[in-house]
Amino acid sequence: MKSTVCKTKSKSCALLAAMTITSALTLCGCASKYSTPALNIYQPDVLTIEAGASVQTVDGIYTAQTRETWHSDKRYRELERKYLNLLEQ
Numbered sequence: 001m002k003s004t005v006c007k008t009k010s011k012s013c014a015l016l017a018a019m020t021i022t023s024a025l026t027l028c029g030c031a032s033k034y035s036t037p038a039l040n041i042y043q044p045d046v047l048t049i050e051a052g053a054s055v056q057t058v059d060g061i062y063t064a065q066t067r068e069t070w071h072s073d074k075r076y077r078e079l080e081r082k083y084l085n086l087l088e089q
Helices: 002-029 073-088
Strands: 046-049 053-055 059-062 068-071
Touching: 068 073
Parallel strands: none
Antiparallel strands: 046 068, 053 059
């Protein structure tokens, strides 16, 4: 009786292990339905907009009232770092 129970448990464990491995290998091999965007996105350091120019944003259309200069986040951080370094001197 004991050997029959051990054989049944062993078969169940082996089947469970095989199913787990098969599932893991299948999931790793399938193509993702989500595409990864390119990591090298072009973003100008500085963007100058003339007065009256309209820009489409996610919140709607923005119209510049005066000539404006926008800095990218990277450029802003660089300017901020330079400014803070000057304050420390």
